[in-house]
Amino acid sequence: MNQPLFLTPVFQERIWGGTALRDQFGYDIPSDKTGECWAISGHPNGQSTVRSGEFAGKTVGELWDQHPELFGHYDSPVFPLLTKILDANADLSVQVHPDDSYANINENGELGKTECWYIIDCDEGADMIFGHNALSKEEFTSMIEKGEWSDLLRRVKIKPGDFFYVPSGTIHALCTGTLVLETQQSSDTTYRVYDYDRTDADGNTRELHIDKSIDVTTIPHTAESVEPKVDSRDGVTITTFVEAEYFTVHKWEVNGHASFVQDKPFQLASVLSGAGTLRVQGEDHVLEKGMHLIIPADVETFEVEGQVELIVSHV
Structure with a gap:
């Protein structure tokens, strides 16, 4: 696969x-x-x-x-x-x-x-x-x-x-x-x-x-404050919104070319805006606004190129 x-x-x-x-x-x-x-x-x-x-x-x-x-x-x-x-x-x-x-x-x-x-x-x-x-x-x-x-x-x-x-x-x-x-x-x-x-x-x-x-209902109401963590590196800014018991959620803002290592069991990604290319093992896949995908465990490394914003989550 x-x-x-x-x-x-x-x-x-x-x-x-x-x-x-x-x-x-x-x-x-x-x-x-x-x-x-x-x-x-x-x-x-x-x-x-x-x-x-x-x-x-x-x-x-x-x-x-x-x-x-x-x-x-x-x-x-x-x-x-x-x-x-x-x-x-x-x-x-x-x-x-x-x-x-x-x-x-x-x-x-x-x-x-x-x-x-x-x-x-x-x-x-x-x-x-x-x-x-x-x-x-x-x-x-x-x-x-x-x-x-x-x-x-x-x-x-x-x-x-x-x-x-x-x-x-x-x-x-x-x-x-x-x-x-x-x-x-x-x-x-x-x-x-x-x-x-x-x-x-x-x-x-x-x-x-x-x-x-x-x-x-939780009484009295308690709100957990969200304090996003921002990490910028070559070609991408990654904002981590929450790391919680059931999921972690990030925003990836790719501007140019970025490389990733799959260090999770699997990841879910949704393209919010822009367009780009997802490259896996030399094969290119178009990324367009409104696309949704799963990056499975056996995709060990991948690259994203273009101007594209994604919401990414994992367990």
Whole structure:
């Protein structure tokens, strides 16, 4: 093999979705309410497939099960990470995610969901909900029951290039006019706390999960500060946003020519802007905005040439 795995993403329609995934990345989206691009995914609710080469047509989950050597024989029953791009054309529900132990018991063995966001783009003056103001579970429960949302929820201003680490147990919501690359555990478990009393075309509200939300929310709110580390060397500036239990996330800004050594079991990469060439064992692969790929374990060294910005993650 010894070559990168370029992937075809899966798109998910959401009531809060829009057209930014088409407008900014040129994707062929299913509708004008497309909220999520599952770019690198082995989750059964939406699996990316390999575009070409020896494993063309295989899903990430199939490769994980059938070819553990591609992933350095990393010890996990499922492909552990999930990369998404989210188009919040309207406010997302206010939500919280469980940790591994709670999800394992209450969600049929699903992983918990710790995630992080890189703000690709957002409206001028945009904000998001990140955390809450309750000091005890009793106060948290009371404020929910009374609908005291403006007092309960914390809002923070955002701008393009910002990065947020969102551990399980964190109350959060992306808000209108935000385009985000999300790196997360491979989980599709979300507990909705509040959905602005929205209704669908038939007048139905979406299901809330108040009891589970109260169970899993971290109270009082604690925010882990993100202190990016920047390393510049020949042809590349590498910003490390987070090194956490489930994933490490970097931004690679290549300007010219850069060489890399694969010192991880595998790496996930998404091209945010620009264009370039990925060279592996003398073979060139085009890198263009909106491409997503896995650099497997057997790619020992590689080079990137051009003017290109990537978000890269690994376990």
